[in-house]
Ligand SMILES: Nc1ncnc2c1ncn2[C@@H]1O[C@H](COP(=O)(O)OP(=O)(O)OP(=O)(O)O)[C@@H](O)[C@H]1O
Ligand code: SF4
């Protein structure tokens with residue numbers, strides 16, 4: 001309601017054309033110059049394409065350093081000064097990558113909202129959470145005083161914050177992690193964006209709270225018709241909430257397919273590895289350690305992007321000389337795209353039995369139809 | 379070491395050279411009346427920096443003053459850091475009531491305007507270099523004490539301390555022999571600041587006429603020059619620049635040393 | 648129940664009592680260490696007196712008792728706000744302090760405001776321009792200002808702005824034949840205070856500049872600033888509300904810690920500019936070896952610093968909501 005309604009106000013989103021995808025990314029590249037001018041540059045994102053429609057959830061999955069955050073920051077125009085970006089990012093058909101910074105700032109908030117991993121850190125500690133949201137309403141929608149506060153409370157209520165009038169006067173440190181993340185989501189929604197980028201929004205939260213916050217995000221997609229890009233380490237989370245999953249490896253997309261099909265029959269060996277490591281909701285499992293446990297040799301250099309051949313080859317059980325010489329292109333595979341010369345050939349990761357995974361957390365909070373657990377379909 | 383650290387080291391080196399070579403460059407007593415009063419700098423090759431209102435050689439006074447600043451600055455800082463280390467180690471290691479009392483005392487010293495305290499001490503004990511050192515040391519130890527105490531508190535739980543205890547060493551022996559060395563590193567970051575502050579306070583006390591009456595110092599020179607400030611501002615400017623350069627040197631050197639010993643602390647100081 | 652602010656103030660005042668007590672012990676020790684006592688000083692001022700008068704006075708002032716007795720007498724007199732007689736000003740110490748207090752309060756208040764606001768402003772600019780020319784110049788300037796003795800800076804300012812340019816009055820707290828109406832008199836005082844406040848403020852500004860710069864470099868890199876950017880807020884708003892405001896906290900803390908040092912600094916500045924405040928009173932006391940007076944000034948200074956710290960903590964609670972946590976938790980969350 002509040003959030004969706006104002007999306008048409010101002011900025012490049014004014015002339016939203018229904019024939020355009022909500023978000024269309026072509027050949028996006030992000031290069032980090034090394035900060036102290038000593039190390040080599042990092043090609044964090046190495047040419048990825050994405051298309052999002054309204055009301056859709058796309059999950060970006062991949063281990064640490066695969067370029068997920070770099071992708072989101074590039075979409076939002078928030079890359080640090082030592083990064084350079086190329087390609088095109090179209091929001092409702094308008095290329096926003098080429099916009100000057102002021103116009104770009106207008107797109108942020110109004111066109112694209114962002115939710116970060118650390119819900120405490122993303123709220124300014126010395127301001128009440130209400131005034132944080134009031135501020136967005138003032139800047140983007142011109143609402144002031146009581147009108148702004150009423151809208152703020154409505155947004156908080158929409159995001160599942162109980163007793164919003166009182167909570168609006170609280171400071172971030174007075175709220176629990178889950179409530180803080182709800183506030184951050186409300187602030188991201190306040191200007192009525194078309195697309196929400198969520199970078200590991202639940203990683204820092206307790207397992208039960210994780211499920212609730214994911215539930216909220218998915219509900220917003222359904223109700224407001226926004227497009228949601230959800231970054232996560234955790235394939236199980238992705239499978240639970242996303243329509244489509246894009247697996248990133250070393251700055252490229254290794255596989256992008258509808259969630260259920262990808263979980264049932266992964267096309268890329270790396271997806272197989274991720275699935276083998278996937279345990280539902282393991283919030284503390286940072287840095288892809290799940291994989292490391294089972295596949296110590298996977299610890300090898302990952303970000304070898306830009307070289308010749310398949311970047312997964314050093315860790316891949318199916319790798320051939322051909323793989324090492326020629327990088328596989330993204331090609332159609334069972335409802336989606338996979339970048340592997342031997343797509344679909346690997347059924348299980350060697351040495352790991354089929355993951356009979358029991359969810360560690362009651363999933364009642366997640367809408368049943370959105371849940372597609374690894375192993376359930378098998 | 380950082381580049382600014384080296385600049386500080388060179389500055390301090392010059393200062394030490396000035397102090398040591400004073401009798402070589404200017405063998406006469408700097409308080410002797412040697413020339414025409416109020417000679418401008420560079421007017422007479424014998425008095426490169428001119429003469430003051432009484433016809434005393436400014437350069438000679440400047441050189442001998444470096445001695446006072448250095449001696450008082452270093453001695454007072456050493457005293458302050460010594461007291462601080464002692465109090466901090468005892469408080470941190472013994473804890474409990476002793477800690478409570480010592481910390482209250484250090485809080486009192488941090489609250490009382492220490493310059494006023496120094497004035498009171500000097501007027502009670504009389505103005506002499508030793509008393510100036512004592513007054514400055516007494517008024518600037520709490521920072522070190524608190525820092526050392528915090529370090530000792532975090533170190534005293536380690537196993538090697540238990541081992542020393544089991545070996546039958548007394549608590550204070552353990553504190554000073556086993557715990558203190560580990561706690562000293564962060565103190566380095568305070569040395570430059572403490573010496574600089576001591577030089578500053580010494581110059582202010584001397585300016586107010588509370589230094590050793592028989593000794594020339596930059597503060598005294600500024601105070602003397604004040605009488606003739608309208609006609610000969612250089613008499614005030616020159617010694618003041620010396621004080622500032624001395625303090626700048628020790629604080630740059632202190633920062634540089636601290637950064638070298640603990641790189642991660644560089645941006646904190 | 649007391650209102651929370653009041654009970655906070657009361658608690659802090661109670662906390663200050665042991666501090667004042669320790670300072671009183673220290674001052675007593677200093678007084679005892681001095682050769683001669685108040686009676687000697689008093690008689691010296693009268694131009695001598697016989698031994699029986701001295702003995703009478705000693706008994707009257709409690710100076711004939713044992714050390715402990717004298718200390719208790721001293722404490723009692725402190726509690727009853729009787730700090731003794733001053734030879735130098737020829738009257739009660741308390742009265743002398745109270746007459747001199749306003750000038751010092753004005754000087755310190757203005758200097759604190761000046762140094763803190765300028766330091767915050769320049770430190771913020773340095774942080775925003777981190778690594779650039781502006782940052783380099785400001786950081787170096789702060790280092791140099793930090794090394795300059797205040798009394799010397801004052802003299803230089805006098806030479807430039809009074810002797811050469813003639814823009815400001817030389818010294819004092821107000822013109823003797825100055826205007827009598829309140830506005831004119833305030834302006835006159837303000838005019839006299841420009842140079843001393845600039846002097847004291849500039850020498851302390853460096854510290855706040857460095858603190859603010861460091862704090863704002865941190866807030867600038869914080870997640871919440873990135874999040875504020877992601878909400879599409881204009882840069883000026885982000886700088887003001889999301890970077891500078893949270894970065895103020897360490898500066899405010901330091902204001903309290905520096906109150907005592909600044910009071911000490913004002914001793915020298917007041918003598919340079921001939922301002923009739925606590926500082927020049929302390930100087931007078933020292934130059935005449937008036938021990939009761941200097942002791943009284945030390946005690947008064949301590950109390951002043953405690954009060955400044957309470958004020959700082961109160962304003963801190965306004966800036967940083969986390970400070971008032973206990974109080975608000977009952978209401979919210
Ligand atoms: N500011 C930066 N400067 C230089 N290199 C960077 C910077 N930020 C990220 N990188 C590098 O870019 C690559 C991709 O980083 P990115 O943060 O996108 O990974 P990620 O997939 O989000 O990982 P994680 O799961 O740990 O968040 C990494 O190799 C990382 O080291
Ligand atoms: S292309 Fe070859 S090396 Fe790369 S993932 Fe496929 S099989 Fe493995």
Ligand SMILES: [Mg+2]
Pocket residue numbers: 068069070199
């Ligand atoms: Mg990331």
